[in-house]
Amino acid sequence: MTVRTRIAPAPSGYIHVGNARTALYSWLFARQQGGVFVLRVEDTDAKRATQEGFEGALEDLRWLGLSWDEGPGPGGEFGPYRQSERFEGYRAATLSLMESGHAYRCYCTADEVAARRARKGGAQGYDGHCRKLSELERSELQRSGRPSAVRFKVPDGRTISFDDVVRGRVETGTEQIGDFVIQRSDGSPTYLLAAGLDDLLMNITHIIRGEDLIPATPRQILLREAMGATDVPVFAHLPLLVDERGRPLSKRWGDVAVRSYRERGFLSQAMVNYLALLGWSYDDRTNIFSLEELVDRFSLERVGRNPAAFDENKLEWLNLHYIKQTEPGELARELMPICAAAGIDAEVTVLEAVAPLLVERLRRLDEAPPMVRFLFQEVAPDEKALKVLAGQGDYLKAVLEALENLPEWTAQAIEDRLRELASERALKPKQAFQPIRAAVTGTLVSPPLFESLEILGRGRTLQRINSLTAGQVG
RNA sequence: GGCCCGGUAGUCUAGUCUGGCUUAGGACGCCGCCCUCUCAAGGCGGAGAUCACGGGUUCGAAUCCCGUCCGGGCUACCA
Numbered sequence: 001m002t003v004r005t006r007i008a009p010a011p012s013g014y015i016h017v018g019n020a021r022t023a024l025y026s027w028l029f030a031r032q033q034g035g036v037f038v039l040r041v042e043d044t045d046a047k048r049a050t051q052e053g054f055e056g057a058l059e060d061l062r063w064l065g066l067s068w069d070e071g072p073g074p075g076g077e078f079g080p081y082r083q084s085e086r087f088e089g090y091r092a093a094t095l096s097l098m099e100s101g102h103a104y105r106c107y108c109t110a111d112e113v114a115a116r117r118a119r120k121g122g123a124q125g126y127d128g129h130c131r132k133l134s135e136l137e138r139s140e141l142q143r144s145g146r147p148s149a150v151r152f153k154v155p156d157g158r159t160i161s162f163d164d165v166v167r168g169r170v171e172t173g174t175e176q177i178g179d180f181v182i183q184r185s186d187g188s189p190t191y192l193l194a195a196g197l198d199d200l201l202m203n204i205t206h207i208i209r210g211e212d213l214i215p216a217t218p219r220q221i222l223l224r225e226a227m228g229a230t231d232v233p234v235f236a237h238l239p240l241l242v243d244e245r246g247r248p249l250s251k252r253w254g255d256v257a258v259r260s261y262r263e264r265g266f267l268s269q270a271m272v273n274y275l276a277l278l279g280w281s282y283d284d285r286t287n288i289f290s291l292e293e294l295v296d297r298f299s300l301e302r303v304g305r306n307p308a309a310f311d312e313n314k315l316e317w318l319n320l321h322y323i324k325q326t327e328p329g330e331l332a333r334e335l336m337p338i339c340a341a342a343g344i345d346a347e348v349t350v351l352e353a354v355a356p357l358l359v360e361r362l363r364r365l366d367e368a369p370p371m372v373r374f375l376f377q378e379v380a381p382d383e384k385a386l387k388v389l390a391g392q393g394d395y396l397k398a399v400l401e402a403l404e405n406l407p408e409w410t411a412q413a414i415e416d417r418l419r420e421l422a423s424e425r426a427l428k429p430k431q432a433f434q435p436i437r438a439a440v441t442g443t444l445v446s447p448p449l450f451e452s453l454e455i456l457g458r459g460r461t462l463q464r465i466n467s468l469t470a471g472q473v474g
Numbered sequence: 475g476g477c478c479c480g481g482u483a484g485u486c487u488a489g490u491c492u493g494g495c496u497u498a499g500g501a502c503g504c505c506g507c508c509c510u511c512u513c514a515a516g517g518c519g520g521a522g523a524u525c526a527c528g529g530g531u532u533c534g535a536a537u538c539c540c541g542u543c544c545g546g547g548c549u550a551c552c553a
Contacts, residue, residue, distance in 0.1 A: 010553055045552065110551055124476075124549050149551050167479075176477055176549090184551040191553045214478065215548040239480075240546070248546070277486065277501090284488035285500045304487075307546070311485045314502040320515085361514035371513085415511090422511095433511035445513045 003035030005206045007061070007068075008042045008195065011053035014257040015060040017310060018210060018241045018249050021275045025238065026208045027066040028276075028298040038202055039071030041082045044194050054082075060258045063268050065291055070202075078202040083194050090189035093197050093227065094150050094182055102226035103182060105148040106130040107141045125178020126151060150183035152192075152223060160218035165236040165300045167211075172218040180219055192216060196223040204233055208300070211237040212250070236300045239279055240307045249310060256310070265338055265365025267326070270319035278308045288321060316363040323362050328355035335368050342369035344376050353455045357447035371447055375456060379442030381468075388444060389468060392435040395425070396469045399436055400462060409458045411450040418450070439468050 007023040009015055015023070030037040039061065041054060058072060070076030080086055097103040108129055117123045131153060133141070141148070154177045161171040182193035189197075199207060199220070214237050221232060241249040249256050261271060269290070276294050277287065280303045289297070323331070332351035335358075339346040354372055362368055373379065381389060389396075402421050406413050422432035437449050440461055446452055453461050 008553090012553090042553070106551090108551095113551090121475095151551095170478075172477075178549085181551045186551080188551090190551065195553080210547095211479065212547055213553085216553090237479090242546085244485080246545070274486095279486090281487055283500090287486095287501055306480050308487090309485060311502070314486065317502055324515085360516090363514090418511090429511050431511095437512060441512095443512090447513085449511055 001205060003030055003033040003206060004038060004202065004204050005030040005035065005208055006038035006040050006199070006202065006204050007066075008040045008198075009057045010042045010045070011050065011057050012045075013050075013053050014056045014259040016249065016256045017258060017261070017275065018256075020060070020064060020258045020271070021241065021278060022209055022238060023061060023066050024064065024272060024275050025236075025280070025298070025300070025303070026206075027068075028294050029206060029208065029300060030069075031295045032298055035205075036069045037066070038076070038078075038204065039068035039081060040198060040202070041072065041084075042191065042195065043082055043084045044189055044191065056259065060262075063262060064258065064272055065268060083189075083198065086194070086198070087188065089201070090183070090194055090197060091187065094189070094193065097152070097182070097226055098150065100226070101153070103150050103152050104131055104133075105138070105142070106151045106179075106181070107133075107146050107148045109147075126180070128179060131179060147185040149181045149185045151179040152182050152219070152226070154179050154219075154222060160221050162217060162221060162232060162235055164214075165234060166239075166303045166305060167214075167237060170214065170217070172215075174218075174222075177219060177222075182223070192219055192223065196220045197227065199233065200224055200227060200229050206234045206236065206300075208236045208238065210250075211239055213237065236303065238303060239305055241278065242307050242309050244309060244311070246307075246309065248307075261315075263341075263366075265362075265367070266315065266319050267322045267334075267365075269322045270315060273318050273322075274315045277314075278310065279304050288318070320363045323365070324359050326355075326359065328352045328359075331355040331359065334365055335372075338365050339369050339372065339376075342366075342373075344369055344373055346372065346376050350375055350455065354447060354452075357451055361447070370443070371445075374441040374443075374446065374452075379464075381438055381442045384444050385438035385442055388434050388438045392439075393469050395435060396439060396465050398425070400465050400469065403458070403462060403465075406458075409454060411454040414453050415450040436465070439465050 005026040007019070007026050009019050009023075027037050029035070039058075041057070043054065061068070068074065070078060071081040075081075094103065098105070106126075106129070113126060116127055116129070120127070130151070154174050156174060158174045159171055160174060161169060163169050180192060181190050183189055196219075198204075217235055217237075224232070243249055243256075258271065262268070272291055272294070273289050276289055276298070280298065282289070282297050282302070326334070329352050332348050332355050335351050335355075336346060336348055339351070351372065354375065358368055358371060361371075398421060399418070402417050403414065406417055418432065418436070419429075422429060425432070433449050434444060437446055438444060440453065440456065
């Protein structure tokens with residue numbers, strides 16, 4: 001039987017890193033097993049689902065490189081893949097569940113159930129009120145036009161167990177599960193029904209999801225049984241992701257969205273590599289994995305059981321690694337929108353020229369704008385630069401002269417000439433070059449000086465130095 | 475409260491099933507030195523873990539058993 005896994009995001013916003021990791025593991029497993037990866041959108045909660053959320057989620061998945069074989073876009077024989085388009089099926093399933101005696105209408109309102117729970121001293125679950133209704137009471141309530149939800153009839157005295165690939169055997173007694181709602185009084189299906197039915201109908205063989213869904217698993221198994229399934233899928237519950245303070249990441253949103261990392265200049269390879277390592281390891285030393293290597297080496301058995309804290313430091317380190325491997329042309333293209341966001345109207349060819357200088361000093365792409373700004377805009381020396389420039393008028397004039405007559409404008413020629421000048425004046429390299437850097441880039445931190453000057457061009461370099469010797473620095 | 479899951483350095487983890495190979499290994503971060511036109515990168519070195527705690531089993535336990543504590547999840551007509 002071919003392996004089929006799925007990722008089932010709720011489109012209430014961009015994908016956050018927890019979902020991204022679940023998606024990655026599901027994708028890796030499917031690819032490795034030569035299986036099928038399904039994307040299903042769980043938008044049964046109309047209040048939370050939005051079209052932007054839907055499109056944003058797909059875009060984030062694509063960016064990560066997690067292509068789906070079935071789902072919105074490619075389609076597939078088990079569609080539609082948006083739960084909002086499958087309501088008829090859920091309704092029919094609910095109906096047949098009622099006919100077979102596995103479910104019943106419940107006329108209690110949420111408030112009534114809560115009130116009865118409170119009266120019983122904070123009891124949980126459903127007390128079975130409507131399960132015990134007589135035929136007469138039932139038809140009267142039905143005739144009264146009172147809205148009704150549908151609850152699943154949880155059998156008594158059974159133990160539901162399953163073997164979780166990452167956690168081992170998990171058992172739950174049915175006395176701990178109250179009759180749960182499968183269809184809301186407005187006719188929409190709940191997660192339990194929708195996800196359970198879809199997993200069944202879409203032949204999902206391996207359900208990989210967060211450990212917050214462990215308690216939902218016995219209910220899903222019961223539901224499958226009632227719907228006539230004879231097999232149980234393999235379950236793998238991933239440990240939760242927490243932030244640096246140990247708080248669950250799922251409680252936070254925007255700032256932990258994949259999209260926001262992307263906007264801050266993280267490469268998708270770094271994100272994928274990092275996510276893979278968050279909760280899984282190959283051995284005791286390997287850190288760098290391409291997607292292909294992950295497909296080859298990933299295994300659910302080696303997923304850890306303890307919650308993992310998202311550490312941006314390590315993500316940045318991986319990012320640096322992948323930035324170093326990025327071709328100049330590609331890096332330049334990646335940098336264009338980031339420069340634009342920083343108010344720099346950059347030229348891609350110029351960025352391509354500086355890319356080799358940038359590549360070893362960027363942990364995030366958004367660190368680039370301050371380093372390249374001087375190439376595209378006139379710059380006024382910042383406070384620290386002014387300090388270095390103080391009293392350098394005479395020296396800068398000498399620099400100007402030296403550079404004016406250079407036969408060729410290359411980094412090598414510039415360096416040779418400036419070093420010559422420095423030794424003539426008995427200046428240490430740092431003393432000699434920092435003022436020039438300050439004059440040309442307006443700052444004390446920039447890409448390597450000589451290469452930077454070459455890219456800036458002779459005209460602009462001389463003009464910037466000249467404008468400073470003209471007065472301000474004395 | 476009940477049920478469930480987890481607990482190796484600041485962080486991710488290896489080792490736990492099949493006790494000795496571990497003076498607990500690697501990586502990020504941190505500190506120092508080297509390199510150096512700045513910032514990085516790179517090289518070398520270092521600090522950092524009573525393996526949550528307490529008992530027990532054993533010649534020997536991070537690894538097996540029991541108890542405790544701490545953290546988290548679920549307990550919805552959210553997913």
